[in-house]
Every structure is written in C-alpha cells, then in structure tokens.
Amino acid sequence: EVVLTQSxxxxxxxxxxxxxxxxxxxxxxxxxxLSWYQQKxxxxxxxxxxxxxxxxxxIPDRFxxxxxxxxxxxxxxxxxxxxxxxxxxxxxxxxxxxxxxRGTKVELK
Amino acid sequence: QLQLQESGPGLVRPSETLSLTCTVSRGSVSxxxxxxxxxxxxxxxxxxxxxxxxxxxxxYYSPSLESRVTISLDTSRNQFSLKMRSVTxxxxxxxYCARLNWNDxxxxxxxxxxxxxxxx
Numbered sequence: 108e109v110v111l112t113q114s115x116x117x118x119x120x121x122x123x124x125x126x127x128x129x130x131x132x133x134x135x136x137x138x139x140x141l142s143w144y145q146q147k148x149x150x151x152x153x154x155x156x157x158x159x160x161x162x163x164x165x166i167p168d169r170f171x172x173x174x175x176x177x178x179x180x181x182x183x184x185x186x187x188x189x190x191x192x193x194x195x196x197x198x199x200x201x202x203x204x205x206x207x208x209r210g211t212k213v214e215l216k
Numbered sequence: 217q218l219q220l221q222e223s224g225p226g227l228v229r230p231s232e233t234l235s236l237t238c239t240v241s242r243g244s245v246s247x248x249x250x251x252x253x254x255x256x257x258x259x260x261x262x263x264x265x266x267x268x269x270x271x272x273x274x275x276y277y278s279p280s281l282e283s284r285v286t287i288s289l290d291t292s293r294n295q296f297s298l299k300m301r302s303v304t305x306x307x308x309x310x311x312y313c314a315r316l317n318w319n320d321x322x323x324x325x326x327x328x329x330x331x332x333x334x335x336x
Binding site for chain 2: 202
C-alpha cells in the first residue's frame with residue numbers, strides 16, 4: 108500500500124500570502140493519480156485537484172497542483188479568508204485501494 | 217448535480233453490526249464509469265477508504281477491514297449500502313459515502329457524512 112506523507116502538519120499564514128503544501132508518496136504513484144482535497148469543519152472533503160495538476164470546474168485558479176512520481180505539491184497563490192482549512196492528498200494506483208495523507212492545516216497567523 | 221445522502225443509526229452497540237445506506241439523487245448508480253464507496257474519518261486515523269462496489273457487483277475492500285465488511289448495490293432504489301460486523305469503539309467515526317472515479321481515482325462527490333458511535 109502506498110503511504111502518503113504530508114508536510115508541514117500546520118502552516119500559519121496571512122491572507123494574501125502564498126501557501127505551498129507537500130505530499131510525498133512511499134512509492135511512485137501510478138499514472139500520477141494524485142488528488143487534493145480541502146476540508147472545513149463539519150463538511151465533507153472538496154476536490155480541488157486531480158491527476159496531480161487538473162482543476163475541476165468551479166475551483167478557483169489560485170489553486171494549482173504539480174509534481175510527479177513520489178513528490179507532489181499543492182500551491183495556493185494568494186490565500187483568501189475562506190482558504191483556511193485542512194488539505195488532504197489522496198492517491199489511486201489505477202486500482203483499489205484509495206489512500207489518503209494525514210492532512211496539512213492552513214491556519215490564520 | 218449529483219447528491220449522496222447517508223442514513224442509518226448513529227449509535228451501535230459493541231459486537232453488533234453497523235448498517236448504513238447511501239441514497240443517490242440527481243444521478244444514477246447504474247453507470248460503468250464509477251465506483252460507489254465508503255470512506256470514514258477519525259481524528260486518530262484520518263480518512264480511511266473502507267471499500268467500494270462497481271455496477272457489475274464487483275467489490276473491493278480495505279485489507280484491514282475486509283473480514284468484517286460487505287458493500288452492496290441496489291439499482292432499483294438507486295442506493296448502496298455498508299455493513300460492518302463485530303464493531304468496536306475503534307469503529308466510531310464519521311462515515312461518508314462517495315462516488316469514486318475508476319479511471320483516475322478522483323472523488324468529486326461526497327455525502328455530508330454521518331457520525332456513528334460504537335458504545336454500550
């Protein structure tokens with residue numbers, strides 16, 4: 108099973124700043140099938156990025172994903188007040204299982 | 217857009233069976249493009265994929281839960297269900313149903329989640 112390690116655990120930033128979140132896989136993610144999610148308290152996770160760098164319809168372009176193989180990054184170019192949340196990465200190797208990282212909390216500095 | 221809604225008891229006694237149903241609306245479970253699955257979340261373990269089912273009836277389970285879990289699909293009711301046997305306090309979690317993309321693994325649609333507590 109592929110283990111995903113996210114860093115840092117917590118990121119303290121101010122609105123308007125750039126956020127860079129990392130997700131490292133224990134082995135290469137097949138097809139770069141790596142997704143990112145945002146979760147706010149009391150809500151289900153929300154898909155932000157899929158296949159490492161693709162944004163679903165309706166996701167603002169301040170969210171971008173990059174990376175391949177074992178190292179992936181989610182970048183929020185300029186933090187808006189509504190972006191303070193927990194972010195998870197998730198991988199899928201073309202067949203089950205789906206596995207998730209433990210999350211990075213982006214908090215208000 | 218597609219909506220998923222979990223339903224079932226919020227409290228289950230230890231050693232009994234947890235049963236949840238996910239009702240899909242504004243879309244059909246009778247599609248070959250997606251899996252229908254269950255994911256749970258706890259503060260201790262984070263997000264954990266439990267298992268999923270395909271239209272053909274093929275099921276896939278987390279190895280750690282496989283011996284206790286059954287997922288089924290009811291196309292006539294546009295629902296799918298989770299049964300987890302012999303539950304313990306460690307199974308206390310928020311349970312989400314979701315639509316999983318079989319091709320690239322993205323999970324675009326989630327239910328709102330339902331909290332299940334295992335306690336006597």
